[in-house]
Amino acid sequence: MKSGAIVTPWEVKGDIDYEKLIREFGVVPLKELPKVFNDNLLFRRKIIFAHRDIQNILEAIKTQKKFVVMTGLMPTGKFHLGHMLIVSQLIFYQKLGAKIYIAIADIEAYNARGQSLEESRKIAIEQYLTNYISLGLKLSNCEIYFQSERSKDAEKSNAYYRLQNLLAKYATFNEFRAVYGEISPGKMVSSLLQASDMLHPQLPEFEGTCPVVIPVGIDQDPHIRLARDISQHIKDFKFNQISSTYNLFMPGLGGGKMSSSDLNSFIALTDSSKEVETKIKKYAFSGGRDTLEEHRKKGGNPDVDVSFKYLQFFFEPDDKKLQKIHDDYKSGKMLTSELKEILIKKINVFLREHQKNREKAKKEIGKFLLR
Numbered sequence: 467m468k469s470g471a472i473v474t475p476w477e478v479k480g481d482i483d484y485e486k487l488i489r490e491f492g493v494v495p496l497k498e499l500p501k502v503f504n505d506n507l508l509f510r511r512k513i514i515f516a517h518r519d520i521q522n523i524l525e526a527i528k529t530q531k532k533f534v535v536m537t538g539l540m541p542t543g544k545f546h547l548g549h550m551l552i553v554s555q556l557i558f559y560q561k562l563g564a565k566i567y568i569a570i571a572d573i574e575a576y577n578a579r580g581q582s583l584e585e586s587r588k589i590a591i592e593q594y595l596t597n598y599i600s601l602g603l604k605l606s607n608c609e610i611y612f613q614s615e616r617s618k619d620a621e622k623s624n625a626y627y628r629l630q631n632l633l634a635k636y637a638t639f640n641e642f643r644a645v646y647g648e649i650s651p652g653k654m655v656s657s658l659l660q661a662s663d664m665l666h667p668q669l670p671e672f673e674g675t676c677p678v679v680i681p682v683g684i685d686q687d688p689h690i691r692l693a694r695d696i697s698q699h700i701k702d703f704k705f706n707q708i709s710s711t712y713n714l715f716m717p718g719l720g721g722g723k724m725s726s727s728d729l730n731s732f733i734a735l736t737d738s739s740k741e742v743e744t745k746i747k748k749y750a751f752s753g754g755r756d757t758l759e760e761h762r763k764k765g766g767n768p769d770v771d772v773s774f775k776y777l778q779f780f781f782e783p784d785d786k787k788l789q790k791i792h793d794d795y796k797s798g799k800m801l802t803s804e805l806k807e808i809l810i811k812k813i814n815v816f817l818r819e820h821q822k823n824r825e826k827a828k829k830e831i832g833k834f835l836l837r
Contacts (some may be wrong), residue, residue, distance in 0.1 A: 541590035543726025577652035600823035721751035754802035
C-alpha cells in the first residue's frame, strides 16, 4: 500500500497499491484463464486481478463437477454500482453451473454497526435482494439466508450453528490479532460466523465436500485467511480448501472508495435519470485539465478519471470503443464534459431497463429466502 493507505475489512482509504497488497497478502496474480473467463469483461480487463487456488474451480468447471460460489452482503445503505461487481460474478458462475450461497450479515451489522436485525432484514430485501434478482440471479441453484436465522430446516440450521461453535476451538487470540490487529468480542463472533458461512456449504447437510470460491474485494481477505487456516485444523470434518478471487475497488464518484454512508459517492440502482446526471456532473472526479486550452494541449488522465473508470468497469463492453475513448481523452480531443455525457447516457439506458426489472423482481423475493 502507498504511504497512509489503510486496507482492512472495516476501513479502506488512501491510494491503493495493488501490487504491494498482492505481495503482503500472499495472493496470486491472475494470468492465463479459459476462454469463457476471458470473454467476461471483469476478467478480461483485470478488474478481477488475483486469486487463491482458483485452479480448483477451473477444474470443476472443466469436468462439470459440483462447485459452490459463496458470498455475503452487509445490509446497510443503498445498493449501488460497487455492489454490482460481486453480483455480476455470481451470475457469471451460476451460468457455468455453480450453486450460489449468499449470507446476509445481519449479525455482523448488529455487532459492528449497531443496526437492529429488523432494519437489516428490511434493507436486505428492499435494496439488495431485489437488485440481485433484477440483475439476473436465478432462483435455481441459489440459497439466500440470514446469519440470525439460517434455515427453517432444523437439521440444516443446527449444522450451521454447530459448526460455528466447533470452529471457535481452532482460533486463538494471537491468530485473531495477527489477522485483524485490534479485535473485540463482537468482531470475533462475527469472524467465526463468517468462517461458518464460508465452510458450511461443504457439510453433509448441504452440498458435501466440494470446491468453493469466494469473490471479494481484497479488503475482505483477512476473513478468508482465517477461515482457510481454521478449516485445515478442524478434525471433525474434511473440507476442501477455500478458493477466492479479488477484484479492484470500484472508485466512488469523488475518487476514493465507494461508501454506502455517503450518498454523493455512488450511483444507486434506484436513482432517477436526473439524479444520475446531477451526481456525475457535480461529483465525478475528473482527470481533465484546469482550463479548456490546457486540456486540448496536454490532454486528460483517464487512469484517474471516474467517468472513464465506470465505462471500463461496466458501461462500455466494446474494448475497441473503450480504447478510442481513452485515447481521445488522453490526447485532449475529448473533453471531460463529453466523457461525462457518454457515461450519463449509458448509465441511464441501463437503469431504465433495470428499474423495470426491479418491479418484477419484488414478486420473486419470497421464493429465495429460508428454504
